[in-house]
Amino acid sequence: MKLAADRLLGIVLIGLAAFVAVQAINLEVPFSYEPVGPRAFPLGLSILLAALSLVLVLKPGTDGHWPHQALALRLLLVLGLLLAYAMLFTRLGFMPTSLLVVAALARLFGASWGKALITGALMAVGSDFLFTAGLGIALPTGYWLAAIL
Structure with a gap:
């Protein structure tokens, strides 16, 4: 049961990371920021979330339950x-x-x-x-x- 739960959660979180990344890329700001803009933080978090979620999908835990x-x-x-x-x-x-x-x-x-x-x-x-x-x-x-x- 734990394998399916971990993989399901990992897939859902990868979807969430993709959604956040698309929203961050489409973010339009009327003025410029230096050196990084407001896109950097949500984009970095979405990449981190996707990477950790992929680990959860590829290597789920061994024990646990819903x-x-x-x-x-x-x-x-x-x-x-x-x-x-x-x-x-x-x-x-x-x-x-x-x-x-x-x-x-x-x-x-x-x-x-x-x-x-x-x-x-x-x-x-x-x-x-x-x-x-x-x-x-x-x-x-x-x-x-x-x-x-």
């Missing part, structure tokens, strides 16, 4: 939360979306509501500070806040 139903459901919920984060990031803004998703992830892995909300708030504020003050990257405030201001 995750239990409860773990598989939890993993699907994590994937759903990350997709929701990507979709709501610009609409709600970085801090509210980060707070909600981090709190939901904390709850999913057993934290109480209080600890989950505190963790979400600290992660949202701390990462916003690191991005804006430390790296000089402007993060979206969200359409709803822009309408109020």
Whole structure:
């Protein structure tokens, strides 16, 4: 069972790597970056992902099994939360979306509501500070806040 699971995952990941590589190659930037542009990072990651996935296809593990139903459901919920984060990031803004998703992830892995909300708030504020003050990257405030201001 492990051989089929490893090979299936490797093939799916190679497909994902190809998709990311095509998107990176088609990325059009209105101004020039020196020495590397914004294509380099996703393209490098897609090449690395494809290489490691090929190893998984050609030399799968020897033991193991599919995750239990409860773990598989939890993993699907994590994937759903990350997709929701990507979709709501610009609409709600970085801090509210980060707070909600981090709190939901904390709850999913057993934290109480209080600890989950505190963790979400600290992660949202701390990462916003690191991005804006430390790296000089402007993060979206969200359409709803822009309408109020």
